[in-house]
Ligand SMILES: Cc1cc2nc3c(=O)[nH]c(=O)nc-3n(C[C@H](O)[C@H](O)[C@H](O)COP(=O)(O)OP(=O)(O)OC[C@H]3O[C@@H](n4cnc5c(N)ncnc54)[C@H](O)[C@@H]3O)c2cc1C
């Protein structure tokens with residue numbers, strides 16, 4: 001498969017990159033590792049006039065200490081670096097695990113954490129070659145006026161599948177977003193609005209610069225799990241991350257953060273599940289209740305690849321089991 005024609009822009013500084021985006025943003029796609037974008041270009045699901053190559057830019061790569069005890073990870077840091085870093089493994093093991101569960105070592109070697117956070121949603125009808133798509137009606141994401149997955153839906157329902165994002169939500173991460181003349185920092189969940197298209201709320205003139213993660217409170221049990229058709233090189237059926245902070249060692253939860261991916265068009269943070277845990281001792285029946293609330297918040301929709309009911313069951317099992325594992329861990333069992 002060949003690439004479509006485009007002009008390759010290779011700025012030599014971040015300022016130049018932001019100037020170029022300010023000027024040509026609507027006609028431009030940013031490329032980092034290119035592990036996903038190259039496929040999209042070859043499939044002609046995106047045909048930008050310009051490709052802005054940020055991979056060589058200084059200042060957007062590496063793991064460093066930030067303010068207030070935060071750890072900052074540059075958007076261009078590869079998934080391989082994140083998953084292999086002793087610091088990340090020790091401080092944020094669920095992020096190292098989630099990064100490790102992306103694709104294969106070849107892809108993690110070039111794919112970046114920022115590219116994962118900005119990953120496009122996927123759909124069985126859309127992520128196909130242009131010849132394949134010519135044989136079907138154009139859907140919302142292809143410029144048409146219908147969704148082929150959910151008839152009568154008024155929006156695109158493509159699925160959000162980036163593995164590191166639920167882990168970053170559970171870790172309460174923030175994103176530093178850069179544009180000409182300014183920057184903003186937002187909680188990671190605010191990058192998404194649950195729409196399959198566009199898959200995030202980054203402006204055409206903006207670059208994701210950094211992921212900032214606060215120190216995890218002491219006495220926290222954290223976990224990331226991914227279910228996929230195959231062990232490697234496969235997108236998730238469901239992924240889930242949680243951080244449960246205990247008051248002492250009697251199983252009483254002080255604070256919880258629970259997030260899931262692969263279930264609908266954006267990553268889902270379960271506020272209902274988190275609230276139900278706050279200040280309560282985890283028991284079998286509370287774990288059941290919370291698992292139901294997380295599934296309710298996640299509202300799995302996509303009937304493509306696997307049924308919503310399989311996604312519901314998988315997510316429910318993940319949450320219930322991991323809450324019981326958190327309890328056992330807290331009580332030293
Ligand atoms: C065979 C295969 C299997 C895969 N399996 C998985 C998987 O299991 N789990 C998973 O999560 N992903 C998977 N991926 C997707 C992808 O490889 C990863 O998500 C990777 O992290 C993307 O990073 P990248 O740097 O290569 O992004 P790119 O391909 O360069 O870009 C991806 C998107 O992000 C945008 N972007 C990238 N960086 C920035 C930035 N700093 N600021 C603004 N926009 C930016 C680009 O414009 C583009 O829209 C797979 C891909 C392939 C080809």
Ligand code: SF4
Pocket residue numbers: 123124125126139140141142146147148149150155156157158196197
């Ligand atoms: S979910 Fe619907 S609108 Fe979105 S890409 Fe698939 S068919 Fe198109």
